[in-house]
Every structure is written in structure tokens, then in C-alpha cells.
Amino acid sequence: MSDLSQFKQFAPQAPKQFQEGNNAVIYTRVSSADQEDNTSLASQKRYCEKYAQKRGLNIVGYFGGTFESAKTDDRKEFNRMLTFVKRSKNVNYVIVYSYERFSRSGISGASIADDLLKKYGVITLATSQELDPTTPSGSFQQKILFLFGQMDNELRRDKVVTGMRELLTKGYWVWAPPRGYKDLNKGRATERKLVVNEEGKILKKAFEWKAYLQLPNVEIGRRLKRLGVEISEKRLINLFLNPFYCGLITSKMLPGQVIEGRHESLISKELFLAVHNIRQEKRTQGFVHDRDNENLPLKVFTKCDKCGQTMTGYLAKKKGIYYYKCRTKGCRVNRSAKGMHELFRNVLKTFQIGKEEVDIIKVQLEEQMSVFFKSQMENATSLKAKLTETRKKLNAIEERFVVGEIDRSLYEKFRPKYEKECFEIEQELNKTSGYSSNLKKVIDFAVKICRNPFLLWDSGDLNSKKVFQNLLFPEGIYYNREFDLVRTPRINTFFSPIPELARVLNGQKKGDSIKIDKIPAWVNPTVQNSNHLIAELKLLGDILAL
Template identity: 30%
Template sequence: MKKKNLTLSDFYGSTVWSYTRVSTKEQFMNNGSIETQVKRIKSFAKDHGLIITEEFDAEYESSKKINTQNTLRELIDKIKKTSINKRPKIILIWSPSRFGRAGAEHIQLFVKLRKEFNVLLYSVSTEHNTFNERAENEFSTQLLYAQKENFNRQDTIIPGLINSLNNGKTFGKTPRGYDHYGPRVSNPTKVKAFQEIILNEEGKLLKEAFKMKIYKSYSDKEIINWLKTKGIKIAYQSLSNMWKNEFYAGKVCNSLLEDNYIKGNWEPIISKKEYQILQKILGGSKHLGVAKIKGKEETPLAPKFLVCNDCNASMTSYLNKQKQLFYYKCNGCNKTVNANSSSKAVHIGLHEEFQNKLNDFKFSKELHDLFSEQLKKILSDEMSNLSDKKRIITKEANESKDALDKMEYRFAINEISKDIFERQSQKILDNIKQKVYELENLPTKKSNHDKAIKYFLKISENPSKFYASLDYNKKRKFQEMLFPEGFNYSIKNRDYRTSKVNS
């Protein structure tokens, strides 16, 4: 094989390998697919007496850099490990651009293949090869041209992509809860002339899950179990990623954009403000970590609320199966404290101590009049902007009703299809229902303030009794409302300290 001007016939009967590649799903679906390349390469090998002993097929692998071509690197590694007498004489490829588009990187690679391993390249579709210096020069030109094609494509396509993103479109697979319609989707039933992303039935349940997380202090486990009852299975990690995905807040997310808020053309599950609240909830206090506990109903002070004042670590809870008693344990110093008081316990339970602390907020009936006046002032301030809120919501509801009327007219004169009318009108109807719900739940100036004040006074007369009457989630909410930075407790001194109290 040391002839300077080798031809393909010199390799008749030789062992060869094949390498095929497509970088996108679109190429895979069309004539440039792996299957098409493999079929033609095998036919070529048979016609020229070449024996293919190894095939390397790379689906959806970009070749802008060699380090993104996992299959090509796998081929090179195998050549290194293969003995000289079993190495292929040639690697058959479909075209130089299928070998790679990284220009100088791929040129260095084929030179290395020839010099270090005596392995050559041959393009079945174009006949370009690396059999001699002149052929290598032409092969190099083809690789550089392929790289230039990429650069030109970036110069023309990327500005268009950025413009589409700025107009509220998104690219790639949409997250759970949405159906993606458009001209380039793979599902033929969802092909449309224009992109449309619609919240589906699963998305409506996920919307409720977000509300449970933000407003009701539900844990991920509780939400996963609730979703399971609705027929939705989701893993812990998937749920964790979902909480952090700004797509659900209606934001267009793409690496081509700067970190600006661009509103997407789809119905968000939560608002931008709700997303920010959720991230604060997920971040939590610097003291608090992820706690693994059992018996949550019996131990409402964990997780993410109780902090050891001796070592500043978070505390969790567990059940002593032998004693059938619940305890709180510090994750830092490993000290424990009984959750409840019992006849055998040396000290009163932490729950009783916490309720004693709640009773510090109790005040006598002599202060009721003063407290009532203060509450009336607070309620009056809350009501001051009520008219503006009602006006804005009513205006939005009326605008949606006008939009629905216009859509019905367009459908009547056959300007839009029945499919589009049904889907879009349902979205408008849902929005109208939401606005009506908001109006119905706005407090009115006729609200019985005296009744509300009487309720608050009842709580203040015996806070611990009120707390004991709540279910788990309401207890958690009440705790966090009073002690937003958690409840610090010293197991060593059997004493508590609160860094911040909402009173």
C-alpha cells in the first residue's frame, strides 16, 4: 500500500469499516437518513469487493466540534485498540460533510488516521478520498467548504431564529402540560402552518400542583401522590426541574437570547410574580435543608421549620418503632427531643413547648377594643384600592367577551375552521370564567368586617387552641406566617429563640 497513486481497485477484498451520521431529526426523516446512507454504502462495498466488518451509525450528532461526535470518537478508540492486521484499510463515508464540519479539526484527524494507523477515507457519494496528497488536498477543501456552509447558515438562520424568539415563539420540545402544533413537528396530527402551543388537560392539573406548592405548602411527595390519583406519574427529579422551568411562567428560554424576560405566545401556568415566589420557597432559609421524615401529620414542626439553636442545623423527625413515640432530631449534633409529653418522659414535649410559645401572643380582653380599631384600619386600607381592582378585572372580562363575539362571527362567515374556533374559543371562555371567579371572590364594602374581627379576636384569646384545631398544611402555614425564618430550639437548654416574628 505504499504506492503514491492508489485507486479503489487496489483495495479489492480488503476489510473496511463504515461511518454514517445525521445531525438532526429532520435529516433522519428525509433522504439523508442513516438507513439511506448505510444501504448505499453497503451496495457500493459489494460492487467494489470491499468487506465491511464494523458499522458506526451516528444519529442526531452535530459535527461542529469533534468532541460532540461521540460515535466518531468511539470509532477512533476502536482503531487504536485493534491490532494492525485487523484494522480497516478504509473507512467508507457517505460524503466529506458527513465526516465532519469542524474544518481544521477534521483535517488533522484524517491526517492522523493515515500517518499513525494507515487508515484512509473514501466518500461513496462524491468519490473524494485521502489516498494521496492531491486527493487529501481536495478532501480538505471539501471539509473547509462544509464548515463555511455552517458559518453561512449561522449568519442567515440565527438572526431569523432570534427574531422568532423575540416574537414569542419557542423551539425544541415543549415541557409536560402543553401540546405543540406547528409546521415542523414530528406528529402528523399536530402539523400546522403556524406554531401554536396549547395547555392540555395534564397541564391544567400541573397548574393546580403549582398552586399547591406556592400557596398551600404541600411537599413534593404530597404533590406526586396527588398527581398519581389524577393519573399522572412524575418522578421527584422531574418535578424538581419543573418548579425551576420558566417556560411555565410564560418566558421564552433560549441560549440565543440575553437574560431578558420575553413573553411567550402560550398560556402560562403561573405568573412571573408567582414564579419568583416559588423560587424563594425552593431556596428557603440558609439554615434549612431537605429533610427526610416519617409521620408528617404527627410532627408538623418538620421539615424546613425547626432549627437547632445549639449548632444551627435543621431538625427532622422520626418514629421510634419500639416505643411508638415521635422524636425530633438535629442533623448536626444528633441530639434528640421528644415530640409529645408523656408520663414516662423527663421533659415536656416540644409540641407543648411550641404551643406555650404561641400563647405568648395571647392578650387580655381589655385590649380587644384597641385591637379591633387597628384591624378596622388595616381592612379599610385593603379596601381602598378595591374599586380599581374591580374595574380592571371587569374590563379584562369584557375584552374577552368581545374577542369571543368576533371569533364567533369569523367562524360564521367561514373565515376560520371549526377546529381553530373550538380550541381558541375554549381558551377565551376559560379566561372569562377565571375573571368572573376573581370578581366573585373580591371582598366587597358590604363585607361583614365585624365578623372577621371577631374571628381574629377569638384566635388571639387562645392561639395554641386554634393551632391544635388545624390540619397539617394549615399548621405549616400558620407556623411560617408567625415565624418566617423558622423556630430555633436549644435541645441542650430546653429553650427556644425566634429570630423574627410576624406580629
């Protein structure tokens, strides 16, 4: 057979050759949203249009016109442009301002441009870098320019990362503020002032509910929603695990390091660790595989006085008896649940007050607490006056700007200053709010509980017992095996004076008048105790509200 034409269909096809034509598309981009509003996009478009006009090219489409990082080629507008060019039969050129506008991904970008030329006959041209990609030397130069773009990108990234690490080590958060925060100095990296916003004040309750009430995340989510803050359970877990909220900074850029942040802390470090310890325990099985055991309400809440480790619980199956046990290897501190519960009830008994003692104890608590809260209310009055004065200054400069007495530069210089001062004063005021309205209710609540402190613990379910335990003893209890007794490092401030007041009152002979001078004075709280007192008042107020 001499005619081989029938076999041509099996022969490899030659690459598509560039066909002469004058149709082109223009692609423009900037790297970030901050550049989108300046003249960069407009300038690129103008230069590309002049270039097309100079070469007599007909523009059939515009693409880009927005911010798209060229570190990768997975870009919405870029891929829309490629799809249009590949599907069209009459596009001959892609025009960009420079090859780095087309791609900064090095070989990947060069491969895309080469693919457009060889498969679709479309040439990629840059107005600021004249070359002919259809020639071997031009193609080589184009690839070099793409590689330079990648190298420049990596050098910039290295410089940015180095700068970010430097700021992080100095305590500055370099990313968008986490949920619950706002930046008063937005746009100024070394002058950022991240402060807790209104949502943050509500999120703080989530930490308190978790630490003090040991509520499950689902219930915390429901309570937050009732207060106007919606957050998924997964996000809530991430919230509890983020040390940023207690004033610290951690980052993958600083592996193994913890930095004291310059931002306002939402909660104390102690509260963060309390929440974390609760969550950690729930991930640790120990002897008991049932996380919530009605027979072991003091599990984790109790610590070993010898080593400080939390005590877990287990069931001795042969005896059918539950025990609490220190989980430190070799410590061997354990106690039967029945015995431990009796020791705990003995502690609760010291808080019990009689009906005839209720009124006098209420009066004493109100007087003693008022010593501290009086200074807080006086401070609030001072803050309100300062806020009024600052708002007057803010209104004054706004009025002077409107009537033309000062120019925009002066107005923009002082307005943020006064706004910032107002915000900071309001933050301080929020810390002092609700004292007078909640104080009496909280004292009534505390005294009511102490009429029968066994009631909530003996008859309540597991969750009620845990709530009561943590409410009364926020840092738990310690068991001393040598003396077979329990102690606590801290009692809720609103309950702490009651045992001593009750002891003094019980020491009076029946029918004798109360000797006020015999009632112990309340020690004025330190700064740390003051923080506890404020937190406890708000927590008890929240419980009463719910």
C-alpha cells in the first residue's frame, strides 16, 4: 500500500503555532486589600491600554481589578481569565503590567505562560518588560523574570516573618484581634492597643462558668446565646485553650515560647489554669472510666496535701466501696468516699447558722463588705466625672472642626485621643458597675445557704454538688492523710466571715445581749483578694439572675 494518508490520524500532532491576530485581554491585580483603593490598579490598567493601543491590539476583556496574592496561582480572577482565554478561539495576547502581576510563583507561573503559548497560541506580554516569548531567548528571559518574582516574594516573606517574630517577642499581637477584642490603634503595628470589647465581657462569663460551676460546653453555649453571643462548641473549646485571653502570647513562629502580651487580659492566669485543669481532667481516665460518678462528687476537687496532685476515684469491686486516691505514683494517699464525705460535711457544719443569728450576721456582712465597696463606689463617681469632662472635650473639637475653627489634621490628631480616653474610662466603670444593686442580694443568698449548708450538697444531683463545692471553695480542698482532715486554701469571700461570726454568736449565753465589740473585724482585702471579691460578687449575681 503506497497511500499512507489513512495513517496520519495516528501521527503525533505538531504544537499549535501562534496565529496572527490582534485580540487581547488585560489582567491587573494588587497583593492586598490595602492597595486596592489606591492608584495601583488604575495605573496598571492605563499602562496596559496604552501598550495595546501602541501595538494596535483590540482589547476583548478585562480581568482582575482586585487584590489577589500571587504567592500561589489558585486565584479566582486569574483562573477566570485563563478559562476565558482557553475557551475563546480568537484571543492572541494576555497583557499585564509586569510579569510579577501575572505570577510570583516562579516555575509554576512560567509553566502556565508556556502552556498558554504552546497549547493555545496565546502570548503573555508585560508592558514594562519588553521581550518576545515566541523566540528561544525571549522565552528564557521570561522564565528568568518569573524566577526573580518568586525570589523577591520569598525575600519579602522572610523579611515580614522576621518582623512579625520581633513584634511577637516584644508582646505585640500581629494578627487580627481574637474574638472579644478591638484594636484602638488599628493600622499601627507597634502601637496596637487591644482591649476587651462588649462581647469580650460576656465571653469572660464562659471562663467563670467553666471554672467555678464546671458547666458543660453545651450549657455554656446556651447561656451565651441568651446573652446575645452565639459561639459553636468547637469555637468555645478553642477559646478555653487560647492563653491570649489571660494576657499571654504563643505562636508557631515562636515554638516553645510564652510571651507576656501588651494587650488587656480578659481573665486572670489563675482562672485560665483552673479552666484548663478541668478540661485536662476530663481527658484523663485514671481509675474511674465513668467521667461523672454520683458516688465521687469530690473527685478532682480534692487535692493531696502531701504532693498537691488532684485525687481521682475508683471502686474496690470486691468490697463494693468507693475510694478517693492520689494519682501520684508511690504517694499511696487514699480515703474511702464515705469517710471523705463525712470530713467534708464537718467543714460545711462550721458554716451553719441558726435562725436567730441570721439578721445580725447579715448586718455584719453588709457593714464589712461596705468598707471595701464604698471606696469602689467613690472611685466610680470620680470616673463618671472624668468621663463627662472627656466627652465635653471630644464634643468641643468636633464642633470646632464643623464650624472651621480647626483644620482636619488637628481634628484627626485629637479625636482618637479623646475617644481612646473615653473607652478606657468606660472599661473601668464597667468593672465597678452593679455593686450596690447586687451586694444585698448576694449577702441574702449566702446567709440563706448557710441556714442549711448540707441541703444543697446532700440532696442535690452531681452537677448541683459540684456547683456548690466550687462556689464555696473556689480553689478546692486538700486532704491530709496524717491527721485525717481536710482544709481549703480559699473560701468565697462572701462566706469566709460566717464561721467566725457564727462561733462568736454561739459563744454568747442564751438571752444575753450581743456584744458587738466581740465580733471580729473583716480584714480589708489586698489587691489580689479584691479581684477575687469583685469576681465572686459578679458570679453570684449571675447565678441569682439565672
